[in-house]
Amino acid sequence: MPVIVNKEKCTGCESCLASCPFDAIEMTEGRALINEYCQSCRACLETCPEGAIFETEDEAPKDEAQLAEYRGVWVFAEQREGKVAPVAYELLGAGRSLADALRVELSAVLLGASEAQARGLISHGADRVHHCADPSLEHFNDESYAGALASLIEKHKPEVVLAGATPIGRSFLPRVAARLWAGLTADCTGLDVDLEDGRRDLLQTRPAFGGNIMATIACPGRRPQIATVRPRVMKPLPRDDSRSGEIVKEELVLPPARTSVLEVVKEVAESAVNLQEAEVIVSGGRGVGQKGFAMLKELADLLGGSVGASRAAVDEGWIPYRHQVGQTGKTVCPRIYIACGISGAVQHLVGMQSSDIIIAVNKNPEAPIFTVATYGIVGDVFEVVPALIKKIKEARAQ
Numbered sequence: 001m002p003v004i005v006n007k008e009k010c011t012g013c014e015s016c017l018a019s020c021p022f023d024a025i026e027m028t029e030g031r032a033l034i035n036e037y038c039q040s041c042r043a044c045l046e047t048c049p050e051g052a053i054f055e056t057e058d059e060a061p062k063d064e065a066q067l068a069e070y071r072g073v074w075v076f077a078e079q080r081e082g083k084v085a086p087v088a089y090e091l092l093g094a095g096r097s098l099a100d101a102l103r104v105e106l107s108a109v110l111l112g113a114s115e116a117q118a119r120g121l122i123s124h125g126a127d128r129v130h131h132c133a134d135p136s137l138e139h140f141n142d143e144s145y146a147g148a149l150a151s152l153i154e155k156h157k158p159e160v161v162l163a164g165a166t167p168i169g170r171s172f173l174p175r176v177a178a179r180l181w182a183g184l185t186a187d188c189t190g191l192d193v194d195l196e197d198g199r200r201d202l203l204q205t206r207p208a209f210g211g212n213i214m215a216t217i218a219c220p221g222r223r224p225q226i227a228t229v230r231p232r233v234m235k236p237l238p239r240d241d242s243r244s245g246e247i248v249k250e251e252l253v254l255p256p257a258r259t260s261v262l263e264v265v266k267e268v269a270e271s272a273v274n275l276q277e278a279e280v281i282v283s284g285g286r287g288v289g290q291k292g293f294a295m296l297k298e299l300a301d302l303l304g305g306s307v308g309a310s311r312a313a314v315d316e317g318w319i320p321y322r323h324q325v326g327q328t329g330k331t332v333c334p335r336i337y338i339a340c341g342i343s344g345a346v347q348h349l350v351g352m353q354s355s356d357i358i359i360a361v362n363k364n365p366e367a368p369i370f371t372v373a374t375y376g377i378v379g380d381v382f383e384v385v386p387a388l389i390k391k392i393k394e395a396r397a398q
Helices: 064-068 086-102 115-123 142-156 167-180 289-302 311-315 346-352 381-397
Strands: 003-005 025-028 031-034 053-055 073-077 106-111 128-132 160-164 184-188 190-194 201-208 213-217 225-229 246-249 280-284 306-309 336-340 357-362 375-378
Touching (some): 086 106, 086 115, 086 160, 086 225, 106 142, 115 128, 115 246, 142 167, 160 167, 167 184, 167 225, 280 289, 289 306, 289 336, 289 381, 306 311, 336 381, 357 381
Parallel strands (some): 106 128, 128 246, 160 225, 184 225, 280 336, 336 357, 357 375
Antiparallel strands (some): 003 053, 025 031, 201 213
């Protein structure tokens, strides 16, 4: 049962603050507020001299009239150092399909970046951009971002809210869902809508039970329906600078955050690998062996790409984890994905099956990797890959 504060009774005496072992009570505009850290331990109930803190029943599912108040599809446009992240454009592509099916507008929410970045979101498919350029939102802070997005959702009432399953999205979207008593499905790889019998439910598909099944989840009695989506799974729409849309400048009153960003330090390493941005990936699995990865790197270098790996290869210690592709690694969507000695377990397929062109090399003609491959080569990796390297070098020497 949730614990809440009656703002009309609360005098702002702050007597309750010290009673909470979870730091779940904060002061906002001179009144106590129970935040998402609350564990319903009820330690605070007897401390308020005004009786303003009390326990209530769990919020009942919304009825049809309440559900009808929520309309529109929203995409949280993640930004880093003032530049919109690629995952935002991917979500606009997915959001466009959902909005068209629901016959509603597609909006983006941009916090802390410039108006020029907001216009770019319109070029990539948004009908409207809710833009807040508050300086406190320049750098990501999960407390401030959760408060800002929750406030905008309460004000405008969208029925669907999407964000990237990135470190930022995974950090603060659960807070937003907790504040709004809304459902949240994390790490989705597929989205659709159920319009049967007048329903407008978001169908959210994600791997479950270690990737052994794909679960489709709906939250029919809650709004908004919130989902985080894996990067590089959805396809962005082509940029169209002729599109018109509305930029709504949002003025938010945000309470001071309990933490602040003092400095952003970038990791610099010669071995840094960004598989999610690679156009070509050459991946190896158990069938390649430790020595085979040198051969794969040579091929990747010739193609201007990066080296990936299956979990089996990483678990064997043949290559660092940062190269891992799959459910427990990176989700990638390159133009060309070359899978060498990878059988194609479902956990790996989830992370690469949306690649434009998939080339599979495996000795086993029954390997599952061939079910998603654009081109399949049944043969020994140690014969096929050296032959391919030789042909590329010969072609470039001409």
